[in-house]
Amino acid sequence: MLRPVTGEKLTFERKAQGMKIGFIGLGNMGAPMAANLAKAGHEVIGYDMATVTVNGVSNARNGAEAASDADVVITMLPNGSILRAVAAEVIPAMKNGAVLLDCSTVDVESARAVAADADAAGLLPLDAPVSGGIGGAAAGTLTFMVGGSKEAYQIALPLFETMGQKSVHCGPSGNGQAAKICNNMILGVTMIATCEAFALADKLGLDRQAMFDVVSTSSGYSWSMNAYCPAPGIGPKSPADNDYKPGFAAELMLKDLRLSQQAAEASDADTPLGKAATDLYRRFVEEEDGTGRDFSAMLPRFEKRGRE
Numbered sequence: 001m002l003r004p005v006t007g008e009k010l011t012f013e014r015k016a017q018g019m020k021i022g023f024i025g026l027g028n029m030g031a032p033m034a035a036n037l038a039k040a041g042h043e044v045i046g047y048d049m050a051t052v053t054v055n056g057v058s059n060a061r062n063g064a065e066a067a068s069d070a071d072v073v074i075t076m077l078p079n080g081s082i083l084r085a086v087a088a089e090v091i092p093a094m095k096n097g098a099v100l101l102d103c104s105t106v107d108v109e110s111a112r113a114v115a116a117d118a119d120a121a122g123l124l125p126l127d128a129p130v131s132g133g134i135g136g137a138a139a140g141t142l143t144f145m146v147g148g149s150k151e152a153y154q155i156a157l158p159l160f161e162t163m164g165q166k167s168v169h170c171g172p173s174g175n176g177q178a179a180k181i182c183n184n185m186i187l188g189v190t191m192i193a194t195c196e197a198f199a200l201a202d203k204l205g206l207d208r209q210a211m212f213d214v215v216s217t218s219s220g221y222s223w224s225m226n227a228y229c230p231a232p233g234i235g236p237k238s239p240a241d242n243d244y245k246p247g248f249a250a251e252l253m254l255k256d257l258r259l260s261q262q263a264a265e266a267s268d269a270d271t272p273l274g275k276a277a278t279d280l281y282r283r284f285v286e287e288e289d290g291t292g293r294d295f296s297a298m299l300p301r302f303e304k305r306g307r308e
Contacts, residue, residue, distance in 0.1 A: 018042060019159070022066035022073040024086055025104070026052040029130070030076035032138040033103070033163050040162045045070070064093035072099040072156060079255075080110030087114040096122040099152050101159070103144070105129040105256060108174045108181070108263050115148065115173035124152035125173055129180035132164065133247055141165045145183070147176035181263055184256040187224065188277040191253075192298055194224040198231050199302035208234050230296035239294035246294040253295040254281040 019042050023034040026048035038044040038056025046057040047066040053059075060066035067073045067090035075090075077083045083106050094100065100118045102111065102125075115125035126148035136142045142164035146153055153169045160167035170179045197220070201211045212234045216226045228247075229235035239247045246252075257278040264271040284290035284301060 019071040020069060021045070021159070022047070022060070022063075022068075022070035022090070023057065023076075024048070024063050024066055024073065024090065025076035026050075026054055026057070027076065028134050029103075029137045030074075032134070033074070033076065033142075036137075036140045036163055037159065042159075042162075063089045066090070067093045069095055070098060072101055072159065074159075075100075075102045075104060077102075077104040077106070079104075080106035083110055083114060087117060091118055091121050091123065094121070094123055097124065099124045099126060099155050101126045101128055101152075101156055103128050103130055105180055105259070106177060107259055108177045109266065111147065111177045112174040119173075124149060124155065126152050126156055127173060127176040128156070128160070128167070129176055130164070131180070131183065135247065136164070143167070145170055145176045145179035147171060147173050147178070177259075178263070181256055181260040184253070185260040185271065185274045185277070188253050188257050188281060188295070189273045190222045191224040191228075191230065191296060192277055192280055194222065195230050195296070195298040195302050198299055199305075202303065224296075228296060230299040238296065240296055240299070244294045244297035244300070246292065248295050250281060250290040250293055250295045250297060251285050254278070254285050257281055 021037055021042050021044045023030060023044055023046045026034060026046050031052060031054045034044050034046050034057045035055050044057045045060050045066045046054055047060040047063050063086055073090055073094060075083060075086055077086060083102060083104055100123050102114065111127040115127065118125035126146055128144045128146040130142040130144055132142040140163055144160050144164055144167035146167055146169050150169065157167065170176050198208060198211065201208065208231050212229060227236060228238050230240050232240045239245055257274065260274050261278050264274060284298065288301065290297060
């Protein structure tokens with residue numbers, strides 16, 4: 001909770017116990033996030049293109065109505081173009097000094113463009129993509145990577161603490177998105193390497209449990225191996241133990257990898273492994289059977305393949 005040192009900060013601390021929140025985008029992630037905010041005592045007014053009922057959340061007729069007179073407007077949207085369109089609708093409806101908090105995963109350019117428009121309108125923009133998936137959204141254990149001003153971050157901090165277990169202020173606008181796509185580029189690359197290694201171990205006659213016992217406690221240690229092992233029956237329970245039903249879908253990994261390569265091209269960064277991972281997930285999702293499967297289902301893909 002904020003520790004008030006001025007009258008203004010005291011106002012924000014009081015509001016932290018009962019802010020008025022507009023929440024736009026009540027899909028698989030947004031709906032449980034909005035429900036957790038309502039459960040914590042905030043007045044949440046939601047809007048989604050689809051007809052959605054969320055416990056404790058009242059429904060607006062459009063995005064502008066949800067944003068009107070809100071202390072914080074939260075968006076959780078599919079891509080940058082939709083974010084820009086929604087921002088163009090809600091920014092004029094928001095009151096001066098309100099926080100525009102985007103939790104979508106979008107391209108850095110769109111995040112910074114929306115932030116510039118919000119700032120010009122007298123608002124406080126934050127880009128705060130999340131990690132933790134649908135389960136984390138429901139449990140309130142998400143991690144937020146946040147770009148924007150320290151002032152805006154402090155105002156939104158009680159909301160991050162309600163919706164998640166951790167938030168990191170990464171710097172100015174766009175840096176939250178930068179952190180998310182860099183993190184997920186690492187995740188995509190390490191998952192592919194982990195799946196390749198298990199498939200190679202199989203062909204070399206190495207038992208998977210022995211493989212895990214060695215790698216998980218030595219220099220091959222990674223989150224993909226230790227916490228989200230792609231081999232069924234090995235390590236902690238993961239989507240591999242549920243026929244690769246998605247915790248994090250392969251098509252969402254492809255989206256994030258494409259964002260990483262878009263950012264790499266715009267910033268003239270050399271990311272050969274990121275590029276290779278993007279191409280592999282593109283083939284997996286668009287040409288093979290990856291759609292609707294967890295991104296760790298790369299393992300059965302490699303099991304069936306020989307050397308090209």
